[in-house]
Amino acid sequence: MDPNKNKNGNNRPDYGNAFNIGYQNQLAQQQELYQQQFQQLESLQHHQQFSGSSNQFPPISNYPYHPSVPQMIPSMTPPVNNPNIFQQPPLIMNQQQVQFHPESNLLQSNLSQQEIEFKNTEYIRIFTKQARLSDQTGKEIYDSSFEQTMIEEPTMEQIEPREESNINEEYYTIDEIKQILQCDDSKSMDLRFQYYIELADHFINKAHLLVGKTINNEIMEMYFKMIKISIKCLKILDRMNLNLYQKFIIYYKLSIIYLKETENLEICENYLNKAISIAQNLNDLSKLFNCELLIIQIIEKTNFKSLINYLNSKLQFYKDRNLNVLVDCLELIKIRYNMIHNPDNALNSLSLLTENSSNVQIKTYCLIQSANLHLYRSSPEIGLRLAEQANELIQENNIESLILPLLLTKFVAYIQLNKDCKKIIGQASKFMTRDDKSTSGLKDGKILLSVFVPELNHNFEFNFDWLTTEEFSVIAHLLTGVSLLNDSRNKSKICFEKALKNISKIEKTNKFTNITIEKLHEKLQRLKYLKFLINYYQTINNFIMNNYQVDPLNKFMRMTEKEITDKEYVMYKGFYPMIYYCFAMFYHHNADIQAAKYYYLKVIELQSVRSHSNVQHSFIQLLHGIPCESIAPKGKFNELYIFSTFNLVILLNYECNKLRDQIPDYTIELRNKCMNDLEEAFKNNSIINNSFNYNFTLNSDILNVTYNLILKILLHKETNLELKTKMGEMLLSSDMKSSSSSSSSFFSILMMYLLEFKIPGDEGDKLLGYYRDKLKLDNDTEDICRLLISKVFIKHFKMIGDYDKASLSQMQYDQCKKKLSTKFEFLNNNLVPKTNKKLNIPK
Structure with missing residues (x-):
């Protein structure tokens, strides 16, 4: 009986699954084997050089080899990690010539793990040099001592040791490996094949582990050196007499590397065509499908x-x-x-x-x-x-x-x-x-989706990019801050500051690993996008806290005027409507009606159905994982469009009431258009073929109350009975009463106004006083609300004969009016009477 029969080293891997994550794990398990065996392989190589064996490795030369990586042209698209339908086309930056750094003597009797990895690196580097020289000259390779070569060759910087893996499996002994390699049979070829496949994967992984430090030029050179060595490992195998399954793995892996790490798409297509040809000859649809996924990524780039x-x-x-x-x-x-x-x-x-x-x-x-x-x-x-x-x-x-x-x-x-x-x-x-397999990939920013195809009895494992632990922390703090915007204790400020702090920490500590350089740049760009998004929500939070400062937004506008590239503009162009809306609210608050109208109109124009998306811009946005303008809601489906229309129609109506006979024609025309847009947005269409066509306005209580408030003030329309009933229930609900926020009280008072302060159960006066006491004293908007409340109380107390309370309410009314007089005086002076000029109104 063959003593090697049941040993893992002799078992051929399932090459049909070579591009699945499971196969990658199988190769990782063999990593320990070649590290332990390298010293014996070294002596075997030296022995074969002088034994004349027909199955020997090519001899090694003393000649130092410094391969260079060709200069590449940057692309506009991000990379992928494994071929699958969820990943994006790759991106490559300029690559530079690579050099090794000298190191002291490593030939010690007891090799450490770092030294073994170093010697592996040197071995394949020198080995591939000789193979290349042999191909170019057609001459026999000069024999030399491998030990002497290792001493004289420049050396690489040592790589940090990794944890020992505990694998409870049986492997070949060194003597058994020597015996197999001296034979000219399939066992020997399989062992060589597996060794170089593992080595190619090893250097790809090592390169990606360095990606966070590639801001350093020397480390970037090391990154590209490892990519080059990985390619050389696979090209060595291509010259061996292998079976079709093994050849397919080589060509497929080379296609992926050239697609992900370089701009050499012609070479990529060449290897991919070879892989497709083999898959067709083998009639293997699973392999063919994986190749076709790579073709899709190439087409996306070209x-x-x-x-x-x-x-x-x-x-x-x-x-x-x-x-x-x-x-x-x-x-x-x-x-x-x-x-x-x-x-x-x-x-x-x-x-x-x-x-x-x-x-x-x-x-x-x-x-x-x-x-x-x-x-x-x-x-x-x-x-x-x-x-x-x-x-x-x-x-x-x-x-x-x-x-x-x-x-x-x-x-x-x-x-x-x-x-x-x-x-x-x-x-x-x-x-x-949690610290288990289900979260290990997620923490590195990867999501594994396993898809089984029963007809092929094959399991496809799609590995696509998501958020690393650090990125998830940024998003979580951002969303938590947004959820707390109505909190009177200003907890949002703390959350936003933590999110910005986490972004700075990621940028400084280079936390990203297991990705390409191009993916690193993409993630850093997205972090910059998140930083601006946080600045936007910080501004909104400041407005809510009655701090009308727009400094973060001004910084963004100045930056985009001077430093922004075309690609950055594509990524940040979605911010402009948001920023214009903040500017409009800023001027609205400060009673600059003309500036406020201008910026509200800018938002409406940018978010209208007339604004067409750019296909190239949408593609870049989609690849970077940021909001894509092609699927962004437009017109009545867009929140900023509706909010701006609300505010604009209020300003236009105020202008019409004040100017009366001097109202410009375009003001009336624009006000009517705004009202028509709102009517269309709040129209309940009972026939909706697709849920994506369902308008958000129909399920928002706040928006429905706001719309009916505008109808009551502008058109003196009565609120429908259904909404009145719902508002009454909301006012009497425990959630509304228990809310301590000033904004909730403000909203409650507006609902009471729509109900003409007639609340079921004769609780109107009690509730009105309750919500009035919760209003802040330093907010102009709520002071205007106090004017409204004071007028109601004056009328109410006079009706019941309580003239003392009526007098007190009159004093409160006069106090608020005096406090707001400066703002309203500025507002009235800012009105523009009728002229012959016409405004370009969005259709």
Whole structure:
């Protein structure tokens, strides 16, 4: 019986799964083997040089080798880690020549782990040099002593040791390995193949571990050196007499490296065509599908518009073979394409795929994505309902990789619905503190989605980028701050400051690992985007706290005027409507009616249905994981559009009342257009074919009260009975009474005004006094509200004959009026009477 029969070193890996994460784990387990065996392999190599064996490795030369990496042109698209439908095309920055750094003698009798890794590096570096020289000259390689070469060659900087792995498996002994390598059979070839595959993966992983420190030029050179060595390892294998499965793995891995790490797409396509040819010869659809996913990424980089034709042909190919799961995967890619070119079609297709997909992982993923899109379009009720459906599937099928994305989705939905978010925050924190396989990938910013195809009996594992632990902390603090904006204790300020502090810490400590340099730059750009987003919410929080300062926004505007690049403009252009809205509120607060009108109109123009999205801009935004303008809500579906229309129509109505006969024609025309837009936005359309066309205004109590308030003041319309009943219930609810916030009291008083201060149960006077006492004294908006309340109390107390209280209310009224007199005087002086000029009104 063969004593080696049951030993793992002799068993051939499942090459059919070579591009799955499971195979990568299998290779990682063998890492320990080659580290322990290298010293013996070294002596074996020296022995073979003089033994004349026909199966020997090429001899090693003393000649120092300093390979250089060609200069590359930066691309505008980010990288991928593994080929899958959820990742993006790669990006490569300029690469520079690489040099080694000398080090002291490493030939000691007892090698440490760092020394073993170093010697592996030197071995493959010198070995590939000789192979290259042999190919170029066609001559025999000069024999030399490997030990002497190791002494004379420049050396690499030592890499920090890693923890020993405890693998309870049996391996070949050194003597057995020597015996196998001296034979010219499949065992020897398989061992060589596995060694170089592991070594190629090893250097790719080591390069990615250094990525956070590549701000240093020497480390960046080391990064590209390791990428180059990894390619050399695979090219060595390409010259060996291997079987088709092994050849496929080599070509497929080379395609990925050239796609991710370089701009050499011609070389990438060359190796990919070889891999496709082998997959077709083997009639292996799983391998073919993985290659086609790489083709999709290449097309995205070179000619994105032609992608739809390729996708349609592949969809038909797999439909004809009844491979429905692969069809669903390609449908997801098509949806991603249509998000940019045909958003309405993409949203409809996502809804259909969510309903019809037979694969539970794809269905769950689609539910979460659909929920996020509904939240993006301000439909939190629908978004939360979809998230709950996804939660059921996750619990039933134990899909732990999607738990954290789901919790973040529910967090946003709770914020939009004004629900208590503490429970969600606690669940997310608890999940992140777990130390097991289900969270290890998430902490590194990766989500693994396992998709089984029963017809092929094959499990595809899609590994796509998400948020690292540090990035998640930034997002969590940002969202927590947003959820606390109505807190009178100003807790939002603390949350926003912590989020900014975390961003600075990430930028300074270079926390990112296991990603390419290009992915690092993408993440740093996104952190910069988050920093500006936090500045925006800090400004909103300041306004709520009656601190009308716009310094953070002014800094952004100055920065974008001078330092911004074209790519940065694409990423930050979505901020302009938000910033203009803040400027409008600032001038509105300071009674500069003309400036306020100007900026409200700017917001309306930018967010109207007339504003067309740029396909190239949308593609870059989608790749960087920031809001994509092609699927952004427009017109009546856009929150800032509705808010700006509300405020603008109030200012226009005030202007009309004051100027009377001197009202400019365009003012009346603009006011009428605003009212028509609001009427359209609040129209309840009972026939809605797609949930994405459901308007957020229909389920917002605050917006409905605001709209009816405007109708009452401007058009003297009566509030409908249904809304009156609902407002009465809200005013008497325990939640409204228990709220300590000033904004809640302000909203309650406005509802009482709509009810003409007639509350069921004769509690109107009591509630009015209760909410009045909760109003702040340093807020102009609430002082105006006090004017309204004082007038009501004056009338009420005179009716019941309590003239002392009526007199007291009159004093409060006069006090508020005096306090606001300066602002209203400035406002009235800022009105513009009728002229012959006409304003360009958005249609």
